[in-house]
Structure formats: C-alpha cells, structure tokens
Amino acid sequence: MVGIIRELTFATRENMDFLEITHALQEDLSKTGMKDGEGIFFIPHTTAGLTINENADPDVIHDLKLALKRIAPDLPGYRHLEGNSSAHLLASLMGFSLTVPVREGRLALGTWQGIYLCEFDGPRRRKLLVRWRAS
C-alpha cells in the first residue's frame, strides 16, 4: 500500500476549525507497515489548509484562530460573491501541502507537534490526499 495515493475524509465542526488529524494519519501509516520515508499530505480544497502546531495546550489553537481572524478580516473591497474571501486567504497562508518524515514506522513529529486540518469555511466534509513514500 506504500506509494498508493490514499484519500481520507474528515468532518470539520465549526466555521473556523483546527481539527487535529495526527492520530488518523499515524493509524493510516501503521496500516501500510512502512518504516522509513515520508508522508506527503495534500488538501484538494481552496478554503481549507494544513498546518502543524502545539497539541498539548488547547489555548494555543484558540490564540492561533484569534490571530488569524485579525489578520484576515472581511474587507470592504472584496468582490467574491460567496463572501468567503478571508477563508481563501487563510488557506493560502497555512498552505496546502505538507511533507513529514517517517522514522521507525512513526511520523517523526516533535514532542508538542500535532498535524491540523485547518477549516476556514465550515463545517463540512473535507478530503485529504495521503501518499506514504518509502525511502
């Protein structure tokens, strides 16, 4: 199953939501039996992104969301009729692809790191494309 592209789906819970997907990704990795390589993660959406941040104190995610709202307010000059231009901006700021090393069958994340699917226009169902690439 290594090398095969895999599609996971996640249900986000709020309009702006940082959904931690570390466990789902680690579980998917474990199914492949891959020991060393990388995980390549890709969000096929335009108002959701991917990031990494602390998963110990939930206040970090609270503060991150607060700060992102301040960075991306609705602007009077916005033209896009769907009214979600800030969501498009935030997705580009967080990014759509992430490559994480795998070591001894585990995502080689730091002690405090979790991987987050960043929803900016939810709640809704989102896809994540995953490829595990053995070294």
Next chain:
Amino acid sequence: MVGIIRELTFATRENMDFLEITHALQEDLSKTGMKDGEGIFFIPHTTAGLTINENADPDVIHDLKLALKRIAPDLPGYRHLEGNSSAHLLASLMGFSLTVPVREGRLALGTWQGIYLCEFDGPRRRKLLVRWRAS
C-alpha cells in the same frame, strides 16, 4: 524524463500577479508519461512564491491580492534600499515549494484548485523548477 529536474519559465504581467500555471504543469506532466507519484515545484526567487487557490471565479484572486497588500504595506522602518521588502515578505508567506500528488497521469487537484505563480515584484521572467517523481 521522470526524475529529471525541469526548468520552466513564465512571464508575469504586473507588479503583483497571480499567474495560473496549472495547464503548463499538466502539459509538462503529460510529456513525461508518468502515471502516479508527485510533482515537486520550486521557485528559485526571493520575491515570488507559489500557492494554490480557486481558479473558477477571478474575483477570488482579486480579493487575495487586495488582502495581501493590506497585510504587507510599505513600513517606515524598512531599510532594504531596493524598496521591495513587502515582496520578500509575501513570497515567504506564500512559500517557495509545493508538492502535489499525481494520480492516473493527472495532477490530483481539487475541483476548484489552480496552481499559481505569485509575482510580487514584477513584471519579469520567472523560473520554476519541476521534478516529477514516480511512485
């Protein structure tokens, strides 16, 4: 040709320009005949970046550019004599590398996704390094 690094060039049209390069990348992929793997895209510049966003309604790109100008105004404390510090900032915010899965000979993009070369100090000619990596 898979595995070989390829260099594409693009002419940007404005000082701040989001040039959609999806078709050029798909065409380059098709030439390789690669069916499954990833495309690794890299911008060897410091005032241009890469992002993904909606390519259906052009108002999304309009709004994205408006928001980025607001995030990165010229600051009185800037020292760089070329006067393009905001362009350097925006390039780092969008990012320089992007990894996109390939499935059945196609970039596995979402329905509304396009890949954009983000020009922040144009117009000028820009290079993009491309590697297609088979799985």
Next chain:
Amino acid sequence: MVGIIRELTFATRENMDFLEITHALQEDLSKTGMKDGEGIFFIPHTTAGLTINENADPDVIHDLKLALKRIAPDLPGYRHLEGNSSAHLLASLMGFSLTVPVREGRLALGTWQGIYLCEFDGPRRRKLLVRWRAS
C-alpha cells in the same frame, strides 16, 4: 547515507532570529555524495519554522522580522499562559517543511536564495530533520 533521516542541531541567537542554514545543509548534502534528487527539511518544533529568502543584503531579513512583528503582535485575547502565542502563529505562517531540488550535487537554489531556520521563541537549541532523496 542517502535516504537516511538525519538530525542537525542549531543554536539560535535571539528571541526572533533568522539563522541561515544553507551552508550547513549543502555541507551535509556533499557528505552523502548524492547528485540528483531533493532535500526534505522538517522542523520538529512549534515556535520555529523554515523559510527561504534573500541572503545578499542583511536588510531584507531585518525588514522581514519587522514586518512579522507587526503581523503578529501580542493580542489582549490570548490565553496561552506561556505568552508565546505570536511565536506559534509565525511558525505556522512560515511553515514547517520545505522541499528543495538537488542538481549535480548542489541545492538548486536561486542566486539570491538562502534557507533560514526561523526562530520565534529563542534563543535556544533547535533540531532540523533532513532527508536526502535521490531521483
């Protein structure tokens, strides 16, 4: 040594520091003897990131730091008791992973590009995970 995950450590010098690591990475690449492929770089921290920017005029990094401080001030609504929420935000804005093509044994960087470890909560020791992947 190609394909093996490698761990480098760096000592940052200031609370907000852009430490150029291009030479250290090129030196590590040279040890592997790899000619063509990619370097995959990953920061296993939540208040440090990775970016690329100009390494010719140090004023560019000065201006980048000035602009990032403006984008991420301390906000009254922040709850995280460690008081470094802005550092978490800036790490997510810069990003945690970077993939750089390698060509003829060299990082295929642009003329003005340097790779920076972005410290937002230093000074301290930071790790960087590196994988060289031959094509």
